[in-house]
Amino acid sequence: MTTHHPPAGQAGKSFLSIGGLLLVLIILVLVNVIASRVNARWDVTEGKLYSLSDGTREILSNLSYDTAIKVFYTRDETHTPVHIKTYARRLMDFLSEYERHGEGKLTIEHYDPEPDSEAEDQAAAYGISGIDLPTGERLYFGLAAVAADQEAVIPMIDPTREEQLEYDITRIIARVQSAEKPTIGIISALPVFGMPMMGMPQEGGPEPWMFVTELRKNHEVREISPGADSIDESVDLLMLIHPKGLSPALQYAVDQYLLRGGNLMVFADPFSVSEPPRSPSKASDGLAALFKAWGVEMDLGKAVVDFDFATRLRGQDNQVETNPFWLSMDADALNRDNIITAQLESLLLPAAGAVLKAPDSPYTFETLVRSSPNAAMSDTMMLQLGAEDLRRDFKAAGTPFDLAVQITGTFKSAFPEGPPRDPESGTDKPGSDEPRNTGNGHLEEGQGPAVVVLVGDADLLFDNYYVSHQNFLGFKISRMFNDNLNFVLNSGEMLIGSQALIGIRSRGTFERPFTRVEALEKAAQARWLVREQELMRRIDDTNRKLEQLEQQKEAAQQLILSEAQEAEIRAFQEERRRINKELKTVRRNLRADIERLGNTVKFINTFLMVFVVAAAGMIYGLRQRLKSRR
């Protein structure tokens, strides 16, 4: 059977023309244009590094103003440290994702602040000053978000904060979208705004606690008295610190504030060690109804005793002991996936309570700080006793307790019946039921999701537990010794941002170092360190002996040095030269294994395959020749 084929090309001849080519071009362009509207993208990196979280995408799609991200980065390739170079490249890649999602409203601008350039002036204008490299050059690596008349700056992009990169960038983009400074309202039973001295003018009194001063740098901080009966609409974040004796009206106001979508930070303490003396009770109270509505069970008569996170303290009898009521939390106790705690290293919680989720709670609880399993709940009365007494009766619960949690959900009112009745007025006013349920904008259920960060301790806010002040030549120097303040600032910053900002997770890192090289470096150090130390010791000895000999020589200048002495000096000088040489070799050896590995790797990748291919070619050629001879 034969098949008849048309002469080549004839079938398609009418199509194969300039017109056809144009048609193909138009079709292909159209296909590409249509596809550009489809978001079919697969991020196959391990930590989904190039996928912005939903929160960021939401913020980017709702930008109120055209926003520019101005990146100031010194491109001088020779002196910039390698890790900064790599990180800068990744940052640019990552920012291009922002540009992609910004739908034209967000642009990325690059500036290279060379010395005496316009870009350098601009960087300075944004407060981006750069750092001096050991080589004398100045390295700029910062960025500014600019929208309308607002600007927010990250003066130095810190590669160690890589996991927070998205949060940091999105936060400043969100910040420049509004002109107002956010307001924080604080209700506190502790004198966080400073305690006015008796009979003294207010300004003479002790200063506010440090966290208030820090919050005031970026926010308007407003005091709300525990006796107040309402919360101003303009409050963006409400902090309840050791809440005690809140009026029912204020409790209701807090409840409604949360239902309107406001976020809360609550520091409830079973035993406040920083509360002024003579207080009848040291425990927070007055939140029972609200806790119930939030699905929280918290026994404020008990504190967590944790022997794994115990703190060394000077006891009443002036003896140093490890006290398990005072919790020194380290990184293991902190949630690495939550933006608030991801970067923190340590917290100090003096007598903290445990936050439990009620079995029927419909809300999402995310642990921020957690005790070790070697912990138990203990009556706060036991605080008076020493660690020895505690240890005697201690029985570990075996499961950790949550000491701080983030509760998210669309909350229901703790006052389903409406505003509480005014106890002052005594009996019900006629017809008072009506406005309670329908009037005054009473909400029974939240208008949207809200977040409560609930911490089982309020003392962590007191200066003494995170900062030491020193007076140095008339200057007050403050030194932070843990992350208590950062915890509060992080929480505040996150809760004040939009809901979208809260959803941004701590992300994976781009960093993938050569683990083998690192291991070699460590091994070489271990191997050569002893030798290096020994050589250093010997060179010190030799130097000392030489010095002694030189002194003898001076003292006995008139005397002619014996030949033996001269020889001794020469021998020591020789010895010193030899040790120095050996020391150099040792230091070179530190890198030798790595250099050898580098050379091997370079050789294999540059030449080995080339040899193989060339050999294959030659064998093939020879075989062909042999074949043709035959």
Next chain:
Amino acid sequence: MKSEAILTHVSAIFKREIKAYFGSPVAYVFIAVFLLLMGFFTFHISHFFEMGQADLRAFFEWHPWLYLFLVPAAAMRLWAEELRMGTIELVLTFPITTGEVIIGKFLAAWAFIGIALALTFPMVLTVTYLGDPDPGPIITGYIGSFLMAGAFLGVGSMTSAVTRSQVISFILAVLICLFFILAGFPPVTAMMADWAPRWLTAVVSGLGFLSHFVSMQRGVLDLRDILYFGSVICFTLFANGIILQYKRA
């Protein structure tokens, strides 16, 4: 039945061409040069080892620039040789269509470059030995590089049909490919952004090979990038067919 016939024809051409490639010493020289330059650029210019990062970015970033010269070199003989020797008439009188010949030749050349690319596998072994690389970006990097090589090859195949001189074909292909590289080259787009309206910069950079290769290097596969390279290949091969058609007329 018809598609089966097309497949048979294309694979016949493919086999004939692949054999021709490896039957000549040029192929081995080509691959050896490719591997040598790749290793040299990655290790001695980009300082892959000294950067200490277990990924292949320093390796992939050289691919477009190497392809710029090597792919047109591999493609220049595709048609020019046939035109010069006059064998083109012979080929086109076979009972197969021009399209089938074009596709067969193209696939053979593409496979040849694919083999050269595959022989860079010691890089993958190296990076796995040295650290703990993320496999995703390595796979997508190779996919992207192979697709980009296809686009370069399409251009080379097209210019090879234009002239019977391999040198002219080579130069033409290099010039066109250079345009495609520069269009997406960050310094060029940055320069354009200074004077051109934003949409024009976007259009030009969208035409560039680099802007479509970059996200694949990072480990992101985007349908648009794949379609783009596919479109360039389709268009250049179609143009290839038209050029041959006019040559015959």
